[in-house]
Amino acid sequence: MNTHSQLEAAEKALTFTFAKIDTKVKKNLQRVLQAFRDHKVGAHHFAGVSGYGHDDLGRQVLDRVFAQVMGAEAAAVRVQFVSGTHAIASTLYGVLRPGDEMLAVAGPPYDTLEEVIGVRGQGQGSLKEFGIHYRQLELTKAGTINWQMLGKAVQPQTRLVFIQRSCGYDWRPSLSIDDIARIVESVKQQNPNTVCCIDNCYGEFVEDREPTMVGADLIAGSLIKNPGGTIATAGGYIAGKADLVEQAACRLTSPGIGLAGGATLDQTRLMLQGLFLAPQMVGEAMKGNHLTAHVFSALGYPVNPSPDAPRRDVIQGIQLGSAEKLVAFCRAIQQYSPIGAYLDPAPATMPGYKSHLVMAGGTFIDGSTSELSADGPLREPYVAFCQGGTHWTHVAIALEAAIAAVGPA
Template sequence: MYPFFKIDQKILDAAERAEDMVRPQMEAVEKNTEYNQQRMLAAFIKNGVSESHFAASTGYGYGDRGRDALDRVFADAMGAEDALVRHNFVSGTHALTVALFGVLRPGDTMLSVTGIPYDTLRSVIGLTGNGIGSLKEFGIRYEQVDMTPSGKPDYDEIERRVQPGLRMVYLQRSRGYSLRPSLFVEEIEKIARMVKRKAPDCIVMVDNCYGEFVQRTEPVSRGADLMAGSLIKNPGGGVAPTGGYIAGKKGLVEMCAYRLTTPGTGREIGATLGNNRELFMGAFHAPHVTGEALKTAVFTAALFRQLGYKVSPNYDEPRADIIQTLLLENETALVAFCRGVQKGAPVDSFVVPEPWDMPGYDCKVIMAAGAFTLGASIELSADAPLREPYAAWMQGGLNYHSGRLGAMLAAQSMLEQGVLKE
């Protein structure tokens, strides 16, 4: 079955058992994927997407029909009033930063109710780094509510802390470099309702990275006011070469557009430089590719459970994002796993990942990402900080067949290094 790769029989047997175990989960993923693909196709048809929308604009980009149509497609597919989709968002953190600076003002308070945000956003807030250009430097206060010991939102504490006049409640849907469960849209909806009861004017904002098209609805269709994410994750479908999006209430998205460009011009300017075709195509493929990434994650969880490792989420648990965490217990196993993932990449498979001091992180990080788009986490990748509990965070997989193989090659790498459990 694997004529082109050397994989030990122990791993092949574990993979076969894993495949049998996950059949019900794979069927559930397929059903969700079909639903989400339909809502994306409906958005394309509703907005009359045509060849003319793929034309490039230059200079100021006035009258770019494709740019405007792409915004409408995203808004409809996400269940939002409006959306801002741009190739010149350089990362998900950039899109989140534009949103935060777009709607927060000096003297406002941002309350994170999912604990401390992801590493790269901490310098944006002013929690780390030299503070230059941070929210803190602009007089915006930051507070947080930690998750419960079980990793769930502390609803009682959130209700206590939300008071009239609070400007923003911020939620991070994905787990980041933590082991807490990712948030489901139902949990986000519960928090949003609680917030609106006590502070109707409070903005509920969601970092939606890794969560798009995993469930059948998105946070902005279930009570959140604003959300943002990266196009080299789920919503770019493995086709978008760069970019990000902001979606939500129309007035708030407009404020974000003024921050992205200039007050008064907002979304009316910004040349697309020939990127429209890839962004449209990426959006169209996004539900299917997200489904393939979910299948890869489910299989990987089952495989490594068979090999004796703790995983989160388990193969048979519901999922709120595409991330699969594997507790590999020591640095050597962690590095071997990531190097095995790299060996299964279509691009740069010969590269040997090494831990390094990556900007925005407080310790060495190892990353495996042999991707067509540099750093694209919708393509099979794995990364981890070299610290306790020595867990690898794996995500992506443009197609299940190669994603499945990548997980097996990661196990093979660990076996060859003598660190795979007996």
């Protein structure tokens, strides 16, 4: 069967799956529209405020809309967050104090948080340097939460439990909302004062609930991933309990300013429009992930998640088995990207990461993984992590080239 026929067969097999995704998109979009309606969003909210950003009505309504969509008491949606890692770091520095303990319960965190915590790098103001202790629970051999260990892991000094929703660069199942609800319940039974903080990157709108709807105290993420809908040009967000959001905002700005400052630099319309588009964009990315898994599984490659597994984020892993195939795969995706199709991705170092990376990122917003991208660290077992996709048909076109580039396993 040729490449085109393989894709057509996969598309036909996924008809029912695609319809189920559309149903979920509709439910999430209804929630977004309700928040826009409840807070009377109008064109006057698009006007930006310069300088300190005091009394920015657009920023204030954006925060309230975002909080309602996420089922949270408060939110801080800011262009001043340079990445999801920055937003997450602000929550950690905002909540934790010297002598506190941070406990990661889903194995090691994403690479870019290692230097924030202090398990790698030269300090430069890491949590470790400020006297904050770190501990992590390893996953089971199957890559799942060690529920038995979790049930007795929280100590009196455990101020914050950190939960990474997505698999990141690990070959493990990403966490479902039900998983997160169970973790939160276990933590609160052991110590109700422990803050449950979620790295929500790549997971927004994949399910019809968010972690803050099932008891999480804080969530944080990037606007150039799911919730920006490929329209937001920069930024990140924090949402959750009002006092904790304010503490995190004081790390972004300063104590005494917190949520009250931060000019939106005429980006409010794009952030609001991106939030409106986000459920649809996430739905298209999920369809592209199912298609990718279906095709490459049929070619004999291990994939994570499996073709028919429920989606928990917008990342699809393909275990290619060699550096050559990983580079070839990313180059094929780049050639069918709208921006920089003439470029050949090459492995290189990247700030915050411990391994060389190869990355296909021909996106309109630099680093926007809600648009179609593919990347992976140059280390065994050489996994390509496909992310995003504004429409699944673009993913299908790019996959034709990727299949031709790497061939069967």
